[in-house]
Amino acid sequence: MLKPHIRIQDLNVWYRDVQALQSVTAEIPTQGITAIIGPSGCGKTTLLRSLNRLLEESVGTRVTGQVWLDGVNIYCHNMDVTEVRTRVGMLAPKPYPLPMSIYENVAYGRRIHGLQRVLDKGNGRNLDKIVEHYLRMAGLWEEVKDRLWAPATRLSTGQQQRLCLARALAVEPEVLLCDEPTSALDPLSSQMIEGQLKTLKEQTTIVVVTHLLRQAHRLADHVLFLWMGELVESGPATKIFSNPRDERTRAYLAGDIG
Amino acid sequence: MHLAQAAAFRHKRQRSEGIAKRVTGLLTLAATLLVPLIAIALVFGAKSILVAKPLSELLFSETWQPLKGLFGFFPFIMGTLWVTALAMFISVPPSVLTAIYLAEYASPRIRALVKPFIDLLAGIPSVVYGIWGILIIVPFIGNYLAPIINGLFGYVRLFRNDNPTGYGLLAGGVVLAVMVFPIIIAVADEVISAVPQGLKEASLALGATRWQTIRLVVMRKAWPGVLAAVVLGLSRAFGETMAVLMVVGNVPCVPHSIFDAAYPLTALIANNYGEMMSIPLYKAALLAAALILLIIVLAFNVASRLVLIRLVRVD
C-alpha cells in the first residue's frame, strides 16, 4: 500500500463565525481519483480549496489544523503559498480563460515561474513543444492547433474547460484538484473531461468534488463522504458504494437525503 | 362599470407614459444641444476678433499686447498644455498605484477607512487648494526644490531655474495633480474591483503571486477603465481655473522649464475680466480664448472615445 500523498489532520475551517469544516482527518492516496461527495453546502468545496490554500483568498476565513503534502505541512508558517499551488493545481467549476491567447494561457504557468518565450532560441522551441504537449493531454490540440494565438475567450465553454485543464497541467502539479469540473459543461464535453481525468490518474493524484453520484461511480477509486462539515466515512470506492458503514452514507447513496 | 373604470385608468396611465417620454426626451435633447449652443454663442461673442485677425496669428503668435491690438494666444495654449501634462505626469503613477492597493491588497477595514478621506479630497474647493499652494507649495519650490534641482540638473533646459519665486508651472502642476488624485483613484478602484474573483483565482491557483496576477491578468482586463479614469482626471486638470491661477505665475511667455511661470488660458480669461470692457477687441479675444478651450475639450473627448473603442475592439 503506497504512502498517502496528502494527509489531512484535524482540519477546521470557519467563515467568519460559521464553522464550515469540523475536525476533518483523512488521507488521499497517491495517484488514482479520490472523490469528495456529499450534499450541497456540506463543505466539499471548502475542503478542496484548503488543499491548495486558495481558501485564504476569501475574506474572513480561518483555518486550523494541518495538511501534509508528502510529509510537509502546507500550513506551516514559513511555507511559500505560491509553491504549494505549483504542486497542487486546480480546475474550477466555471472555466475562466485568462485574457490572452490560447497559447499564452497554457504558457502562463511557465511564464510566471520564469520561462520566457523569445529570448533563448532553444527555450523558445521548448515552450512551443510544451504548449502542444499539454494541449494534447487535455484533448484540445486538434481543435486549436491552427489558431493558437486567437483569444481564448472565443472558445466554447467545453473547450475553455479543457484549456483550463491544459493550463493547470502545464505547471506539472503532483496533485490536481477538480471542483465540480463538468457542472458548466454539456454532456459531450463532460465526457471528454472525465476521459482525460481517467487517463491522467496514472501519473497524477486527482481529487474531484462532485455532487453527481453517477459521476463519482464512474470516476472514483477512493471516496470521502462529507456531511454538514464532518468527514463521515472514507475508503476505497468499491467498499463505500457497496457496503457503507455509516447510516448517513447509506441514506445519501440511496438518494434518501441530500 | 368596473371594467370600464379599469380601461379608463389604463388609458390615463398610457397617456402619462407618453407625456413622460416626450418630456424627458425633450430635456435630453436640450442638454445635448447645449454643446453646439455654447459654441455658437462663443463664436458670436468672439466674432470681431476672429474677423479682424487671421487664425494663424491668433493661434501661433507669441505676442500678447492688447493695448497695441496684438493678440497671440500661443503662450497661453502652451501654458495650458504644459501645466496639464505636468499635472498628469505627477498624479497618474501614485493614483493608479493607490487604486491597485485599495482594490487588491487593502483589508476591508482599511478600505472603509481610507475611501471617505479620498472622497473628501475630491470635494475641497479650488480656492482652498490655491491657498494651500501659495502657503506651502510655492515657498517649498522657490526656496528648496528649485535651487536643488537647478544645481543638479540645470544643464537640461527643462530643469533650469530662472525664476526667483516659486510661482510657476511646477507649482501649478503639483496643485492640479493633487486635485486630480481622488478622481483617478475612485474610478480606477471601481474598475479594478470589478474584475471577477474567479479570474484572479485562476491565476493564483497556478502559483502566481498577487502582484503577478495584477500585472498580467487584472490590469489586462481593467486597463480601458483605468485609462478612462485618467482621461477624466485630465479633463479636470485642464479645465481648472482658480487654483492654478493662484500659483502659476501668470506671465504670458511660452514656458521652457518646469520652473518657468506660465499663463494658462483659463487664468487669462479670469484675470482680465475687469479690463476687457475698456480695450477694443479685448472682450472678443477673451471669448475667443474660451472658444479655444471648448474646441480642445470637444476634440479631446471625441478622439479619446474613438481611440478607446478601437483599442477595446482589438483586445
Next chain:
Amino acid sequence: MKNYKAKVEEGFFKVLMIGSMVIVLSILLLILSTVIWKGLPALDFAMVTQTPKGGYYLGKEGGILNAILGSICLAGGATILAFVMSLPIAIYLHLFADRSRIVDLVRLALDVLWGVPSIVYGAFGFIILLWLGMRASLLGGIIALALLELPILTRGMDEAIAMVPGALKEASYALGSTRLETALKVMLRQAAPGLLTAILIAFGRGIGDAASVLFTAGYTDRLPVSLFRPVASLPLAVFFQLSTPVVAVQERAYASALILTLIILALSLISRRFAGRLTQHVVR
C-alpha cells in the same frame, strides 16, 4: 527559490503602493491643517454674522455673511435648477431611450459638458446676460452654476440608477407597470441613496466654484435679497480678500476659506448619514 524574483518584485511594488497612499492621505491632512492653522485665528463670531461694514476692506469691522448666504443661494438655486433637468435625462437614458446610438450620442455630449471648464460656462453665461440686457446678478450666477452642475449631477444620477439591478426593473414590468411607474416607484426608491449623494456632490461643487460666478454673479457687500441684483460668493470673497495688501484682510481670507471648507465637510457628513438612512428600503 523558483519564485524569488517574483516575490522581490511584489515587495518593491507594495512599498510603492503603500507609499503612494500615504502621500495622498498626508497631503489631505496637510491641506486641512493649513486651512485650520491660518484660518482659525481670524475666525470670530462677527465673521459669520455680519456683512462687511464701512472700512472692512481696510481692516475694520464686519464679516462675510453676505458671501455665506450668497453662496448658499447660488448653489441652492443652481442645484435645484440642475436637478429639474438631470433627473428626467437620467430616467430617459435608462428607461425610455430605444436606440443605443442615441444613448451614445447623449453620453458623449454629457461627457463633453463634464469636461468644459467652469470659466467657459461663466463666459457663456456672460454672453447670455448681455444678450438679455441683464447685468451680473443672482439669477445669472444660478444659471451659470446650473450649467456647471448639470453634467456632474446627471452623471451621478446615471450611475446611481445604473446600479439598480436589472432584475428589479423586470420584476416591475412583469407586474404590468408602465415605464414611468417603474421609474418613479421602484427605481428611484432603490437608487435614492446614490441620488442623494449625487445631489450633495453637485451642491458642493457649486458652492466651491469661483470661475463660473466671476462674470455672472458679480459681487456685493449686501445680503442676497433679489434675483436681479449682484450677489457675493464665498470663493470670490476668499480671492478678493487675499488679493488686498492689508494683512488683516488677508487673514480674513483664510478664515473665509476655513468657513467654506467646514461647509463642505458638513455636506460630506450629512451625505453619509442620510445615505445610510435611505438604504433601509434598498434591495440588496
